[in-house]
Amino acid sequence: MYDTIIVGCGVAGLTAAIYLARANKKVLMLEKEGIGGQIASSPKVENYPGFQSISGMDLANALYEQVLNLGVEIELEEVVKIVPGKTKKVVTTDNEYETKTIILATGSKYRRLNLDDEEDLIGNGISFCVSCDGAFYKDKVVAVVGGGNSAAINAISLSDLCKKVYIVQNLDFLTCEEKMKEDLSQKKNIEIIYHAEVKKLNHDENGLTGIEILENGKPRTISLDGMFISIGQTPATEAFSNVIECSEDGYFLSTDTTTKESGIFVAGDCRTKKIKQLTMATADGTQSAIEAIDYLSKEA
Incomplete structure (x- = not known):
C-alpha cells in the first residue's frame, strides 16, 4: 500500500514526488515512456529560475536524481485504469497497485499530422x-x-x-x-x-x-x-476520463489541483488552465503534493 501513486514523470510529477518524499510518504511513480516529460525534448531552457541556460534533458535528469535520492520508487509501466475509493487501485499493463491517494500528472503527447505511413x-x-x-x-x-x-x-x-x-x-x-x-x-x-x-x-x-x-x-x-x-500536444487523459471529468478538448476539468474524486489530484499540462509553462508545472506539482499530504493527515 502506497501513500501516493503519481502517474507521470514530468516536471509536475517529479516536483510532487519531492514534496511527498520529504514528508516521509511512501511514493510510487509510474511512467510509460521516459523521465522528464515534454521538457526533456527541449534543447535549451532559458526561463527556469536559477539557470541562465540548461538543456531540458539535463534539468529532467537533475530532478530524477533528486527523486531517486529521496527514496521514491519509479516503474516504467503504462497505467490503463484507476479505481476510486477509500483504498484506490492503479492498474497497469503489468501490475495492480493500491494507494491512499493518486496524483495524475500525465502531461500531454505530441500531435501527429495524421498522414499515411x-x-x-x-x-x-x-x-x-x-x-x-x-x-x-x-x-x-x-x-x-x-x-x-x-x-x-x-x-x-x-x-x-x-x-x-x-x-x-x-x-x-x-x-x-x-x-x-x-x-x-x-x-x-x-x-x-x-x-x-x-x-x-x-x-x-x-x-x-x-x-x-x-x-x-x-x-x-x-x-x-x-x-x-512541432505542432503542439494533446493531453494524455483518455485512460482516466471515466473517473475524472474532462473538457471538450480532453483536459482534466479543474480550477486547481483538486478533483471531485476524494484523494485524487491532477497536476501539470493535463489539466485545464490558462497558462502552461515549466514553472507552472512545478507549482502544480507542489500544490498537488501539499493537497495530498493534507488529505492523508485528515484520513489517518
Whole structure:
C-alpha cells in the first residue's frame, strides 16, 4: 500500500514526488515512456529560475536524481485504469497497485499530422525531439512543421547542425515569440514556407525521403532527410476520463489541483488552465503534493 501513486514523470510529477518524499510518504511513480516529460525534448531552457541556460534533458535528469535520492520508487509501466475509493487501485499493463491517494500528472503527447505511413516513419525520418534525434541529421536537410515557440526553438537548434532547415507553417505568419522571430531571421540556412500544408510523406525502405506540400494552394515537393513535427500536444487523459471529468478538448476539468474524486489530484499540462509553462508545472506539482499530504493527515 502506497501513500501516493503519481502517474507521470514530468516536471509536475517529479516536483510532487519531492514534496511527498520529504514528508516521509511512501511514493510510487509510474511512467510509460521516459523521465522528464515534454521538457526533456527541449534543447535549451532559458526561463527556469536559477539557470541562465540548461538543456531540458539535463534539468529532467537533475530532478530524477533528486527523486531517486529521496527514496521514491519509479516503474516504467503504462497505467490503463484507476479505481476510486477509500483504498484506490492503479492498474497497469503489468501490475495492480493500491494507494491512499493518486496524483495524475500525465502531461500531454505530441500531435501527429495524421498522414499515411506517419506512424511507421517515426524514428525513420520523422521525429519530435531535436535534443534526442537532431545529431542524426548533421549536414543534412530537414523540415520543421509548425510555427509556434517549440517549432522556432527546434528550427534554430537544427540550423546549427543541418545544411538546410525548412519551416512549414500553415498560417501566413509565425506564432512564436518576437525574440524567436528575430533569431530565425539571423539564420541564413532557414527557409520559412508560409500558408503551407504537408499532404504526403515520401519514403523508401530506409525511411523518409521528402514531403509533398500545398503552398498557397500550389503543389510542391521537398526532398528531405528528416522532419520534426512541432505542432503542439494533446493531453494524455483518455485512460482516466471515466473517473475524472474532462473538457471538450480532453483536459482534466479543474480550477486547481483538486478533483471531485476524494484523494485524487491532477497536476501539470493535463489539466485545464490558462497558462502552461515549466514553472507552472512545478507549482502544480507542489500544490498537488501539499493537497495530498493534507488529505492523508485528515484520513489517518
